[in-house]
Amino acid sequence: FGPGALALRSATCCVVTFVRSPKWPPSPCNGQRGRPQCPSQCVAEAMFMCCANGRGDVVEETCHWWRDVVLCASIEEVMWRGWDTSDTCYFGRMTKRGTKRYIKCAWKDLDEAPFSLLWSYLDMPIAAFTEVNEKWFAWQPNSAITYHAFTILEIENAGWLGQTMYLLLERCNNNLQMLFGSGEEVHLFMQQFYANGRARNVEQFLYQPRQRLNKVVTLRQFLEWLDNVVAREWQPYNLLAENCQHFVADMQRFLLNPRLVWKKSSGQTS
Numbered sequence: 001f002g003p004g005a006l007a008l009r010s011a012t013c014c015v016v017t018f019v020r021s022p023k024w025p026p027s028p029c030n031g032q033r034g035r036p037q038c039p040s041q042c043v044a045e046a047m048f049m050c051c052a053n054g055r056g057d058v059v060e061e062t063c064h065w066w067r068d069v070v071l072c073a074s075i076e077e078v079m080w081r082g083w084d085t086s087d088t089c090y091f092g093r094m095t096k097r098g099t100k101r102y103i104k105c106a107w108k109d110l111d112e113a114p115f116s117l118l119w120s121y122l123d124m125p126i127a128a129f130t131e132v133n134e135k136w137f138a139w140q141p142n143s144a145i146t147y148h149a150f151t152i153l154e155i156e157n158a159g160w161l162g163q164t165m166y167l168l169l170e171r172c173n174n175n176l177q178m179l180f181g182s183g184e185e186v187h188l189f190m191q192q193f194y195a196n197g198r199a200r201n202v203e204q205f206l207y208q209p210r211q212r213l214n215k216v217v218t219l220r221q222f223l224e225w226l227d228n229v230v231a232r233e234w235q236p237y238n239l240l241a242e243n244c245q246h247f248v249a250d251m252q253r254f255l256l257n258p259r260l261v262w263k264k265s266s267g268q269t270s
Contacts, residue, residue, distance in 0.1 A: 065231040066110040069174065071195045074117070075181030078104045089197055091189065103189045105197065113227040115220070118180065120158075121165055122220040127156045129255060131208040131248055132191065138204055147206070148172075149248040152190065153255075155219060158182055166190060167219075171247040174237045176230075217258050225254050 081090045081102050091103045108117060115122060133147040140146055150170030158165035159182040168179040168190045177195035192200055230250070235242045 064111065065234060066112055066114075066227075069231075069234065070110055070176045070178060072108045072110050072114060072117075072178045072180075073195045074106050074108060075179055075186045075189055076104050076106075077181075077183055077185040078102050091193070101185055103185065105189075105193075107195075113223045114178075115223060118219060118223070121155055122223075123218050124155045124158060124165075125216045125218055126153050126213055126222060126255065127164075128154045128210055128212045129252065130154075130210045131252070133206040133208065134201055135204040135206065138201075142206055145245075147245075149245045151248050151251055152187070153222075168195075169247075169251065170194075171237075171244040176234075176247075211252075211256075213255055215256070215258065217255055221258065222255070225258070229254075 078090075079102065081092055082088070082104065084090060088104060088106045091105065093101050095101060108114065130152050131149060132152065133149050135142075135144070136146040136148070148170075150168060153167040153169070155165040155167070157163075163182040163184075164187070165182045166180065166187050168177075170177050172194065179190045179195050181190070191205075192202055194200065237243065
């Protein structure tokens with residue numbers, strides 16, 4: 001539908017995908033604004049390079065964690081396509097009914113935990129989360145451990161019309177990527193793209209069972225955990241000891257039993 005975007009459908013999983021016009025600027029990688037400034041790279045061309053980059057990049061101790069490690073972007077559905085800039089990028093798709101749907105992705109500069117960006121949701125409880133595993137290779141069995149993992153959190157009744165607010169987090173090499181927004185169109189988009197605008201291999205997804213939280217964990221508490229625990233204990237990427245799967249496991253451990261994780265992190269034993 002015009003130069004802005006097209007619609008594609010995967011032959012294997014029947015997922016309607018968002019795409020960008022080749023005339024638009026490239027994704028915010030390789031030094032453009034929208035990627036962290038530490039030496040680690042954004043998501044590479046292939047899944048293996050994304051999760052198993054062996055260059056040994058490290059996050060310098062003097063780096064500000066939120067500014068130099070976290071790549072954050074807000075996602076919202078808009079009525080029309082705007083102009084791409086160094087801060088924003090537009091995606092679009094055509095629905096089965098022939099209507100056009102547009103998504104605006106806006107990258108945020110962070111100097112601290114994004115309490116101000118998410119202020120309207122801070123005291124709302126996180127209702128559930130879903131882990132998604134993206135296989136490195138299409139031919140590998142589902143039981144193989146060679147996969148990239150990310151988690152989508154849900155805050156229900158967060159929008160004006162009762163929409164669910166979604167927050168996606170994932171570790172990619174030395175960076176933490178974060179996407180947030182409300183509505184099902186946003187939910188569909190963040191499953192198909194990384195925070196740097198690169199497309200995922202949707203055909204190679206394995207969805208884990210959605211888990212509802214039995215204990216109350218507000219978004220404020222979750223951000224405080226990121227700020228006080230994750231940032232302090234963040235280590236350079238290691239394929240065997242500090243990878244995307246370890247981050248997913250740590251995050252889910254906190255969501256399911258926050259008091260126990262806080263005690264262990266503070267050194268308490270009782």
